[in-house]
Amino acid sequence: MxxxxxxxxxxxxxxxxxxxxxxxxxxxxxxxxxxxxxxxxxxxxxxxxxxxxxxxxxxxxxxxxxxxxxxxxxxxxxxxxxxxxxxxxxxxxxxxxxxxxxxxxxxxxxxxxxxxxxxxxxxxxxxxxxxxxxxxxxxxxxxxxxxxxxxxxxxxxxxxxxxxxxxxxxxxxxxxxxxxxxxxxxxxxxxxxxxxxxxxxxxxxxxxxxxxREHPPVKVESEKHFFEVVHASFTQRRKTIANNLKARYFPEQGREQLEALLAEAGIEPTRRGETLSLEEYARLSGVLLAAGIE
Missing domain, CATH: 3.40.50.150 (Vaccinia Virus protein VP39)
Structure with missing residues (x-):
């Protein structure tokens, strides 16, 4: 130098x-x-x-x-x-x-x-x-x-x-x-x-x-929806994924439809958001989107 x-x-x-x-x-x-x-x-x-x-x-x-x-x-x-x-x-x-x-x-x-x-x-x-x-x-x-x-x-x-x-x-x-x-x-x-x-x-x-990354490690239909689902899942960390998603997407309905969609995504409703992997969030977002839940 x-x-x-x-x-x-x-x-x-x-x-x-x-x-x-x-x-x-x-x-x-x-x-x-x-x-x-x-x-x-x-x-x-x-x-x-x-x-x-x-x-x-x-x-x-x-x-x-x-x-x-x-x-x-x-x-x-x-x-x-x-x-x-x-x-x-x-x-x-x-x-x-x-x-x-x-x-x-x-x-x-x-x-x-x-x-x-x-x-x-x-x-x-x-x-x-x-x-x-x-x-x-x-x-x-x-x-x-x-x-x-x-x-x-x-x-x-x-x-x-x-x-x-x-x-x-x-x-x-x-x-x-x-x-x-x-x-x-x-x-x-x-x-x-x-x-x-x-x-x-x-x-x-x-x-x-x-x-x-050149490409994300998971494929999602809508990045906007994917990240909204992620944020909703962590709204209250101590709550289960089902409770957080119900507050965001199903405020007026019962839990039946939500639990059915979680089952379709292969996710137990009692889990917390912090236990889900990137792949599981991508799958969950896809299932919700396919059901018209935005």
Whole structure:
């Protein structure tokens, strides 16, 4: 790196913050990573090379962006805080293949951005230390828009990462687990202590890799209906699947039709939503839809 100290060192991070008089905004969930080993694990998990593009969301002062620039053929960093733009453009000036955008990723047309920014590469991954307060909306946008993505490797709150990777039957398993696993294959990469950030967050973090699926692992007639059935099944976690579905789809009728449809789907009415697999939810959604239950 031509003799320059990396941005991610505590010394250089503090020097950049002081030089620009930067003040952290709690409302934006700003916590800057100062551990090079964790950065290595994040970048390694993405499997980048010179033929890869990397989209980073919330680059801060560019510690991870710098690492991505050294590995990927094209990098776009989307930062919502306009105060960070001049800092990023300065510290990343040695890397002409890095593009900095001042925008809210939730409002960006990502399909258009990919067409503009990643024409020189054959595959793209999202690699980011996400702001924890908007983790789920950002990840669901990335997955639902069917972008040409290889991997999504993100640092997020440990509890949320565990929910995304959870298997049926555990207390972490829920509608978020099913949504993430419908679109991707999640794998926990590592747990990250609070001490490797400036300032330290109030929660433990984790790095998770989502290997984006070319096709969902189950076939459903209507994704909208499938996810509605999933959400209805977890309305009250302590209730049985039959009670939750009755409240949503059969509020005025008796249980006979519902129990018959559950039997057709091969699901015991006394089970709870957290015990059903992705395949069972797909089957249940199909049976309800075929019976005109929407």
């Amino acid at each position: 031509s003799g320059r100290e990396e941005i991610s060192t505590p010394k250089r991070t503090k020097e950049i913050i002081q030089r620009y008089g930067f003040k952290f905004k709690k409302s934006l969930g700003q916590n800057f990573l100062i551990d090079q080993n964790i950065l290595d694990k994040i970048v390694d998990a993405a499997g980048l090379d010179s033929d890869s593009g990397a989209l980073e969301i919330g680059p801060g002062i560019g510690a991870l962006t710098e690492r991505l620039a050294l590995t990927a053929g094209a990098v776009t960093a989307v930062e919502i805080d306009r105060r960070l733009i001049p800092i990023l453009k300065d510290v990343l000036s040695p890397y002409p293949h890095v593009k900095v955008r001042n925008d809210d990723v939730l409002n960006v047309n990502l399909q258009e951005m990919f067409k503009e920014d990643f024409t020189t590469v054959n595959k793209v991954s999202v690699v980011a230390n996400l702001p924890y307060y908007v983790t789920t909306p950002i990840l669901m946008k990335l997955l639902e828009e069917r972008l040409p993505l290889d991997n999504i490797v993100v640092m997020i709150q440990k509890e949320v990462a565990e929910r995304m990777a959870a298997s049926p039957g555990g207390k972490e398993y829920g509608s978020l687990s099913i949504a993430v696993q419908y679109y991707s294959e999640p794998e926990l990469v590592c747990i990250v202590p609070r001490t490797v950030f400036i300032p330290q967050p109030n929660v433990e973090s984790a790095v998770i890799r989502l290997k984006v």
